Amino acid sequence: MTALLTTPGALAETYQREGVVLVPGLLSPDEIATIRASFTDHIEADPSFGFDDGLPDGDILRRYPRVIHPHRRTDLEVGQLARRLMTDPRVVSVVEQLVGPAYGAQSMFYFKPPGARGQALHQDNLFLQSHPETCIAAWIAVDDCDGDNGGLMVIPGSHTIQILCPEDADPEESFTGNTVPVPEGAVRLQTEMKAGDVLFFHGSLVHGSRPNTTADRFRRSLIFHYVPQASVEVARFYLPLLAPDGSEVTIAESPDGGPCGEGWTSEGH
Numbered sequence: 001m002t003a004l005l006t007t008p009g010a011l012a013e014t015y016q017r018e019g020v021v022l023v024p025g026l027l028s029p030d031e032i033a034t035i036r037a038s039f040t041d042h043i044e045a046d047p048s049f050g051f052d053d054g055l056p057d058g059d060i061l062r063r064y065p066r067v068i069h070p071h072r073r074t075d076l077e078v079g080q081l082a083r084r085l086m087t088d089p090r091v092v093s094v095v096e097q098l099v100g101p102a103y104g105a106q107s108m109f110y111f112k113p114p115g116a117r118g119q120a121l122h123q124d125n126l127f128l129q130s131h132p133e134t135c136i137a138a139w140i141a142v143d144d145c146d147g148d149n150g151g152l153m154v155i156p157g158s159h160t161i162q163i164l165c166p167e168d169a170d171p172e173e174s175f176t177g178n179t180v181p182v183p184e185g186a187v188r189l190q191t192e193m194k195a196g197d198v199l200f201f202h203g204s205l206v207h208g209s210r211p212n213t214t215a216d217r218f219r220r221s222l223i224f225h226y227v228p229q230a231s232v233e234v235a236r237f238y239l240p241l242l243a244p245d246g247s248e249v250t251i252a253e254s255p256d257g258g259p260c261g262e263g264w265t266s267e268g269h
Contacts, residue, residue: 002178005060015098019159026090027140027196035140035222039109042078043144053175061175064111071107071242081134082107086224091138092244094200095226099136102226103249104242112219118150118209120169120179124225125203129235129254133228134203136175141193142220149219150212151193155186159202173211180206
């Protein structure tokens with residue numbers, strides 16, 4: 001992870017070169033404890049709050065499904081928390097250093113309990129279809145994470161290539177069905193993060209994770225996606241966007257299909 005550790009003045013330079021930067025300790029231990037407890041308590045009381053991805057009975061991710069767009073559930077305390085963090089100046093200010101003024105497009109929470117499969121290598125903007133500027137992710141570690149419990153794996157520099165069309169993923173390794181081919185000569189970097197660290201990465205960066213092989217360590221994460229305000233369209237699933245002041249903004253919808261064939265749909269992300 002040394003190459004991704006940067007001083008504040010070097011964030012933009014590292015991001016442009018690698019497509020990914022790590023900001024340690026952006027959220028405090030108390031804040032992380034609140035996030036962890038709020039989402040875990042809510043999903044354990046009501047698994048229907050999550051998105052089960054059509055997974056089979058017995059899959060641990062049926063019990064701990066990922067949560068999509070919690071920031072839209074302003075009727076719930078956990079939704080209000082997600083919305084507040086999505087517009088938190090500490091997170092938004094880093095996004096703005098990297099891509100300029102931006103709107104929030106998506107919030108997600110992943111639980112990844114012991115025994116859970118990972119998510120195959122992919123590129124986020126295949127789903128968001130933000131144009132002409134790509135999206136950017138803010139991936140907040142809610143638990144300490146590494147290779148053993150399925151921490152993120154990234155391919156620095158892969159953001160400079162075009163969107164790659166997906167292939168079938170290994171169902172033993174990934175709960176999602178698609179993956180992207182790894183560019184020739186690419187180096188896979190296994191991240192190691194402490195709870196409260198935030199990884200910011202480009203929408204074309206190839207990234208994913210392996211299964212959680214530990215017996216007792218969750219790998220929870222809260223993820224936000226943003227699109228630069230210079231973008232003129234985004235997939236329908238992500239509208240309306242959220243401005244830093246909390247107001248909602250609508251831009252044009254990108255056409256269905258994307259670069260990888262007419263059968264592709266943004267709602268699958």
